[in-house]
Amino acid sequence: MSSAVETSQLLRVGDLARLTGKTVRAIHLYEELGLLQPATRSSGGFRLYGASAVERVRWIDLLHGAGFSLHEMSELLRSWWSADLGPEAMERLRALFEKKLAETRAALDRFRRLEGELEQGLAYLETCRACATPEAPVKACARCGQDHGMAGEPALVAGITATPERGRRGARGPFVRLEELDKTPTGGIEA
Template identity: 30%
Template sequence: MSDVFLTIGEMAKRSGLTAKMIRHYESLGLLPPAHRSDAGYRHYQEQDIRQLRFIRQARELGFSLPQIGELLSLWHDEQRSSSKVKQLALEHITILDQKIAELMQMKAGLEKLASQCHGDDNPDCPILDELSCCHSAATTE
Protein backbone atom coordinates (compact mmCIF):
# COMPACT_ATOMS: atom_id res chain seq x y z
CA MET A 1 0.00 0.00 0.00
CA SER A 2 1.34 3.42 -0.91
CA ASP A 3 1.90 6.02 1.79
CA VAL A 4 0.94 8.82 -0.61
CA PHE A 5 -2.64 9.92 -0.11
CA LEU A 6 -4.59 12.19 -2.40
CA THR A 7 -7.39 14.53 -1.43
CA ILE A 8 -10.75 14.37 -3.15
CA GLY A 9 -9.91 17.65 -4.92
CA GLU A 10 -6.71 16.15 -6.32
CA MET A 11 -8.62 13.01 -7.33
CA ALA A 12 -11.17 15.15 -9.14
CA LYS A 13 -8.45 16.99 -11.09
CA ARG A 14 -6.56 13.85 -12.01
CA SER A 15 -9.59 11.69 -12.86
CA GLY A 16 -11.63 14.26 -14.77
CA LEU A 17 -14.60 13.81 -12.45
CA THR A 18 -16.18 16.12 -9.90
CA ALA A 19 -15.78 15.56 -6.17
CA LYS A 20 -19.54 15.01 -6.03
CA MET A 21 -19.34 12.19 -8.59
CA ILE A 22 -16.41 10.62 -6.76
CA ARG A 23 -18.44 10.56 -3.53
CA HIS A 24 -21.41 9.17 -5.48
CA TYR A 25 -19.36 6.34 -7.00
CA GLU A 26 -17.94 5.58 -3.59
CA SER A 27 -21.44 5.47 -2.07
CA LEU A 28 -22.52 3.01 -4.80
CA GLY A 29 -19.54 0.76 -4.10
CA LEU A 30 -17.92 1.36 -7.50
CA LEU A 31 -14.94 2.88 -5.70
CA PRO A 32 -13.60 1.43 -2.46
CA PRO A 33 -14.26 3.56 0.62
CA ALA A 34 -11.56 6.19 1.04
CA HIS A 35 -9.21 6.14 3.96
CA ARG A 36 -10.14 8.83 6.45
CA SER A 37 -7.83 11.23 8.19
CA ASP A 38 -8.19 11.86 11.91
CA ALA A 39 -10.26 14.90 10.94
CA GLY A 40 -12.54 12.75 8.73
CA TYR A 41 -11.24 13.92 5.35
CA ARG A 42 -11.19 11.41 2.53
CA HIS A 43 -7.75 10.31 1.40
CA TYR A 44 -7.37 8.26 -1.75
CA GLN A 45 -4.55 6.24 -3.19
CA GLU A 46 -2.95 6.40 -6.61
CA GLN A 47 -4.71 3.22 -7.81
CA ASP A 48 -8.08 4.86 -7.11
CA ILE A 49 -7.38 7.27 -9.99
CA ARG A 50 -7.16 4.34 -12.42
CA GLN A 51 -10.48 3.02 -11.14
CA LEU A 52 -12.15 6.42 -11.50
CA ARG A 53 -10.79 6.81 -15.03
CA PHE A 54 -12.11 3.35 -15.84
CA ILE A 55 -15.55 4.37 -14.53
CA ARG A 56 -15.47 7.67 -16.43
CA GLN A 57 -14.54 5.98 -19.70
CA ALA A 58 -17.21 3.31 -19.24
CA ARG A 59 -19.79 6.05 -18.61
CA GLU A 60 -18.64 7.86 -21.75
CA LEU A 61 -19.40 4.65 -23.67
CA GLY A 62 -22.88 4.67 -22.17
CA PHE A 63 -22.55 1.73 -19.80
CA SER A 64 -25.02 1.79 -16.93
CA LEU A 65 -23.80 1.85 -13.34
CA PRO A 66 -24.71 -1.84 -12.80
CA GLN A 67 -22.84 -2.74 -16.00
CA ILE A 68 -19.85 -0.75 -14.78
CA GLY A 69 -19.97 -2.69 -11.52
CA GLU A 70 -19.78 -5.92 -13.52
CA LEU A 71 -16.96 -4.60 -15.67
CA LEU A 72 -15.02 -3.49 -12.59
CA SER A 73 -15.44 -6.95 -11.06
CA LEU A 74 -14.11 -8.52 -14.23
CA TRP A 75 -11.27 -6.01 -14.42
CA HIS A 76 -10.15 -6.90 -10.90
CA ASP A 77 -10.57 -10.66 -11.45
CA GLU A 78 -7.32 -11.92 -12.90
CA GLN A 79 -8.99 -15.31 -13.55
CA ARG A 80 -11.74 -13.72 -15.67
CA SER A 81 -12.73 -14.97 -19.06
CA SER A 82 -12.55 -12.34 -21.76
CA SER A 83 -15.67 -13.93 -23.25
CA LYS A 84 -17.71 -12.50 -20.36
CA VAL A 85 -16.32 -9.03 -21.02
CA LYS A 86 -17.10 -9.36 -24.72
CA GLN A 87 -20.61 -10.59 -23.90
CA LEU A 88 -21.25 -7.47 -21.79
CA ALA A 89 -19.91 -5.27 -24.59
CA LEU A 90 -22.09 -6.97 -27.22
CA GLU A 91 -25.17 -6.70 -24.99
CA HIS A 92 -24.45 -3.00 -24.59
CA ILE A 93 -24.07 -2.60 -28.36
CA THR A 94 -27.56 -4.12 -28.77
CA ILE A 95 -28.95 -1.59 -26.27
CA LEU A 96 -27.18 1.25 -28.11
CA ASP A 97 -28.59 0.04 -31.43
CA GLN A 98 -32.10 0.13 -29.94
CA LYS A 99 -31.54 3.66 -28.63
CA ILE A 100 -30.17 4.76 -32.00
CA ALA A 101 -33.28 3.36 -33.74
CA GLU A 102 -35.53 5.20 -31.28
CA LEU A 103 -33.61 8.45 -31.78
CA MET A 104 -33.78 8.06 -35.57
CA GLN A 105 -37.53 7.54 -35.31
CA MET A 106 -37.87 10.69 -33.18
CA LYS A 107 -35.71 12.62 -35.62
CA ALA A 108 -37.78 11.50 -38.61
CA GLY A 109 -41.00 12.49 -36.85
CA LEU A 110 -39.64 15.90 -35.95
CA GLU A 111 -38.24 16.44 -39.45
CA LYS A 112 -41.70 15.68 -40.88
CA LEU A 113 -43.33 18.18 -38.53
CA ALA A 114 -40.68 20.82 -39.25
CA SER A 115 -41.19 20.39 -43.00
CA GLN A 116 -44.92 21.05 -42.54
CA CYS A 117 -44.34 24.29 -40.65
CA HIS A 118 -44.01 27.41 -42.79
CA GLY A 119 -41.87 29.15 -40.18
CA ASP A 120 -43.30 32.55 -41.04
CA ASP A 121 -45.19 35.27 -39.13
CA ASN A 122 -48.42 33.24 -39.30
CA PRO A 123 -49.47 31.86 -35.89
CA ASP A 124 -50.54 28.51 -37.36
CA CYS A 125 -47.95 25.87 -36.53
CA PRO A 126 -48.32 22.16 -37.34
CA ILE A 127 -45.59 21.36 -34.80
CA LEU A 128 -47.54 22.88 -31.90
CA ASP A 129 -50.80 21.43 -33.24
CA GLU A 130 -49.32 17.92 -33.25
CA LEU A 131 -47.78 18.30 -29.81
CA SER A 132 -51.04 19.55 -28.30
CA CYS A 133 -53.00 16.80 -30.05
CA CYS A 134 -50.78 14.03 -28.70
CA HIS A 135 -50.66 15.52 -25.21
CA SER A 136 -54.46 15.67 -24.99
CA ALA A 137 -54.81 12.08 -26.19
CA ALA A 138 -52.31 10.85 -23.64
CA THR A 139 -54.08 12.51 -20.73
CA THR A 140 -57.55 11.22 -21.64
CA GLU A 141 -56.53 7.55 -21.80
Protein backbone atom coordinates in the same frame (compact mmCIF):
# COMPACT_ATOMS: atom_id res chain seq x y z
CA MET B 1 10.39 3.87 -0.57
CA SER B 2 9.40 5.30 2.82
CA SER B 3 5.77 5.55 3.83
CA ALA B 4 6.11 9.35 4.08
CA VAL B 5 7.11 9.53 0.42
CA GLU B 6 4.38 7.09 -0.59
CA THR B 7 1.77 9.10 1.30
CA SER B 8 2.94 12.33 -0.32
CA GLN B 9 2.30 10.79 -3.75
CA LEU B 10 -1.26 9.85 -2.87
CA LEU B 11 -4.25 12.07 -3.51
CA ARG B 12 -6.82 13.22 -1.01
CA VAL B 13 -10.43 12.96 -2.11
CA GLY B 14 -10.64 16.67 -2.99
CA ASP B 15 -7.51 16.43 -5.14
CA LEU B 16 -8.88 13.38 -6.95
CA ALA B 17 -12.16 15.22 -7.51
CA ARG B 18 -10.37 18.26 -8.97
CA LEU B 19 -8.13 16.15 -11.21
CA THR B 20 -11.07 14.25 -12.65
CA GLY B 21 -13.64 17.06 -12.76
CA LYS B 22 -15.91 15.28 -10.28
CA THR B 23 -17.38 16.37 -7.00
CA VAL B 24 -16.21 14.96 -3.69
CA ARG B 25 -19.70 13.49 -3.30
CA ALA B 26 -19.35 11.67 -6.64
CA ILE B 27 -16.04 10.17 -5.52
CA HIS B 28 -17.68 9.02 -2.26
CA LEU B 29 -20.60 7.55 -4.23
CA TYR B 30 -18.20 5.60 -6.46
CA GLU B 31 -16.61 4.23 -3.31
CA GLU B 32 -20.01 3.30 -1.80
CA LEU B 33 -20.89 1.40 -4.99
CA GLY B 34 -17.60 -0.48 -5.01
CA LEU B 35 -16.35 1.28 -8.14
CA LEU B 36 -13.43 2.94 -6.40
CA GLN B 37 -11.38 2.23 -3.30
CA PRO B 38 -8.88 4.42 -1.50
CA ALA B 39 -5.36 3.02 -1.37
CA THR B 40 -5.15 3.85 2.32
CA ARG B 41 -6.12 6.44 4.89
CA SER B 42 -3.99 9.16 6.37
CA SER B 43 -3.17 9.26 10.07
CA GLY B 44 -6.03 11.78 10.32
CA GLY B 45 -8.45 9.32 8.69
CA PHE B 46 -8.62 11.01 5.27
CA ARG B 47 -9.06 8.80 2.22
CA LEU B 48 -5.93 8.65 0.07
CA TYR B 49 -6.02 7.48 -3.54
CA GLY B 50 -3.26 6.32 -5.86
CA ALA B 51 -2.77 7.11 -9.55
CA SER B 52 -4.95 4.12 -10.47
CA ALA B 53 -7.93 5.96 -8.96
CA VAL B 54 -7.60 8.66 -11.63
CA GLU B 55 -7.70 5.95 -14.29
CA ARG B 56 -10.69 4.30 -12.63
CA VAL B 57 -12.66 7.57 -12.57
CA ARG B 58 -11.84 8.07 -16.26
CA TRP B 59 -13.03 4.51 -16.90
CA ILE B 60 -16.28 5.32 -15.07
CA ASP B 61 -16.72 8.40 -17.28
CA LEU B 62 -16.03 6.36 -20.41
CA LEU B 63 -18.58 3.69 -19.50
CA HIS B 64 -21.09 6.32 -18.43
CA GLY B 65 -20.70 7.95 -21.85
CA ALA B 66 -21.29 4.53 -23.40
CA GLY B 67 -24.62 4.31 -21.59
CA PHE B 68 -23.68 2.20 -18.58
CA SER B 69 -25.35 3.10 -15.29
CA LEU B 70 -23.31 3.17 -12.10
CA HIS B 71 -25.16 0.04 -11.00
CA GLU B 72 -24.21 -1.73 -14.25
CA MET B 73 -20.58 -0.72 -13.74
CA SER B 74 -20.68 -2.10 -10.22
CA GLU B 75 -22.14 -5.36 -11.52
CA LEU B 76 -19.51 -5.48 -14.24
CA LEU B 77 -16.72 -5.21 -11.67
CA ARG B 78 -18.34 -7.82 -9.41
CA SER B 79 -18.73 -10.16 -12.35
CA TRP B 80 -15.12 -9.63 -13.40
CA TRP B 81 -13.59 -10.18 -9.98
CA SER B 82 -15.83 -13.13 -9.11
CA ALA B 83 -14.55 -15.14 -12.07
CA ASP B 84 -12.04 -17.85 -11.21
CA LEU B 85 -10.22 -17.86 -14.54
CA GLY B 86 -9.18 -15.18 -17.02
CA PRO B 87 -11.12 -16.65 -19.97
CA GLU B 88 -14.25 -16.78 -17.81
CA ALA B 89 -13.81 -13.12 -16.84
CA MET B 90 -13.25 -12.14 -20.47
CA GLU B 91 -16.35 -14.04 -21.58
CA ARG B 92 -18.46 -12.28 -18.94
CA LEU B 93 -17.10 -8.92 -20.05
CA ARG B 94 -17.71 -9.79 -23.70
CA ALA B 95 -21.34 -10.73 -22.95
CA LEU B 96 -21.94 -7.45 -21.10
CA PHE B 97 -20.36 -5.42 -23.91
CA GLU B 98 -22.39 -7.27 -26.56
CA LYS B 99 -25.58 -6.56 -24.62
CA LYS B 100 -24.71 -2.87 -24.31
CA LEU B 101 -23.80 -2.71 -28.02
CA ALA B 102 -27.22 -4.14 -28.94
CA GLU B 103 -28.92 -1.60 -26.65
CA THR B 104 -26.85 1.20 -28.17
CA ARG B 105 -27.75 0.16 -31.71
CA ALA B 106 -31.44 0.04 -30.78
CA ALA B 107 -31.17 3.52 -29.25
CA LEU B 108 -29.44 4.80 -32.39
CA ASP B 109 -32.29 3.41 -34.51
CA ARG B 110 -34.81 5.21 -32.27
CA PHE B 111 -32.81 8.44 -32.55
CA ARG B 112 -32.63 8.12 -36.35
CA ARG B 113 -36.40 7.71 -36.53
CA LEU B 114 -36.84 10.69 -34.22
CA GLU B 115 -34.43 12.68 -36.37
CA GLY B 116 -36.58 11.95 -39.42
CA GLU B 117 -39.76 12.93 -37.56
CA LEU B 118 -38.17 16.18 -36.39
CA GLU B 119 -36.93 16.99 -39.91
CA GLN B 120 -40.41 16.37 -41.34
CA GLY B 121 -41.99 18.47 -38.62
CA LEU B 122 -39.58 21.34 -39.24
CA ALA B 123 -40.14 21.19 -43.01
CA TYR B 124 -43.90 21.26 -42.45
CA LEU B 125 -43.69 24.13 -39.97
CA GLU B 126 -41.48 26.10 -42.35
CA THR B 127 -44.42 26.22 -44.80
CA CYS B 128 -46.62 27.63 -42.02
CA ARG B 129 -44.74 30.92 -42.13
CA ALA B 130 -46.63 31.90 -45.28
CA CYS B 131 -49.99 31.99 -43.51
CA ALA B 132 -48.77 33.07 -40.11
CA THR B 133 -50.03 36.48 -39.18
CA PRO B 134 -49.85 38.05 -35.74
CA GLU B 135 -53.64 38.02 -35.44
CA ALA B 136 -54.19 34.40 -36.60
CA PRO B 137 -55.66 32.37 -33.71
CA VAL B 138 -54.01 29.07 -32.89
CA LYS B 139 -57.36 27.35 -33.52
CA ALA B 140 -56.92 28.21 -37.20
CA CYS B 141 -53.95 25.85 -37.35
CA ALA B 142 -56.21 22.91 -36.53
CA ARG B 143 -58.34 23.73 -39.61
CA CYS B 144 -55.46 24.73 -41.85
CA GLY B 145 -56.24 24.29 -45.52
CA GLN B 146 -52.84 25.34 -46.81
CA ASP B 147 -50.96 22.94 -49.09
CA HIS B 148 -47.82 22.10 -47.15
CA GLY B 149 -46.42 19.96 -49.95
CA MET B 150 -46.86 16.78 -47.91
CA ALA B 151 -49.39 13.98 -47.94
CA GLY B 152 -50.42 14.88 -44.40
CA GLU B 153 -49.20 16.40 -41.21
CA PRO B 154 -46.10 14.80 -39.74
CA ALA B 155 -46.88 12.88 -36.54
CA LEU B 156 -45.17 15.40 -34.27
CA VAL B 157 -47.30 18.24 -35.68
CA ALA B 158 -50.51 16.23 -35.93
CA GLY B 159 -50.30 15.27 -32.27
CA ILE B 160 -50.24 18.92 -31.24
CA THR B 161 -52.82 20.30 -33.64
CA ALA B 162 -55.28 17.41 -33.25
CA THR B 163 -58.54 18.29 -31.54
CA PRO B 164 -61.38 15.97 -30.56
CA GLU B 165 -63.53 17.44 -33.34
CA ARG B 166 -60.79 17.13 -35.94
CA GLY B 167 -59.28 13.83 -34.99
CA ARG B 168 -62.26 11.88 -33.73
CA ARG B 169 -62.32 8.42 -35.24
CA GLY B 170 -65.34 6.90 -33.59
CA ALA B 171 -65.95 5.57 -30.12
CA ARG B 172 -62.76 3.50 -30.02
CA GLY B 173 -60.53 6.19 -31.54
CA PRO B 174 -57.90 8.03 -29.55
CA PHE B 175 -59.97 11.19 -29.12
CA VAL B 176 -62.86 11.00 -26.66
CA ARG B 177 -64.51 14.01 -25.09
CA LEU B 178 -64.08 14.21 -21.33
CA GLU B 179 -67.82 14.26 -20.74
CA GLU B 180 -68.08 10.93 -22.62
CA LEU B 181 -65.60 9.17 -20.33
CA ASP B 182 -68.20 8.63 -17.61
CA LYS B 183 -70.56 7.02 -20.15
CA THR B 184 -68.26 4.09 -20.95
CA PRO B 185 -68.99 0.80 -19.11
CA THR B 186 -65.48 0.69 -17.62
CA GLY B 187 -65.61 4.20 -16.18
CA GLY B 188 -63.52 5.78 -18.90
CA ILE B 189 -61.05 2.99 -19.49
CA GLU B 190 -61.66 1.15 -22.71
CA ALA B 191 -60.77 -2.54 -22.89
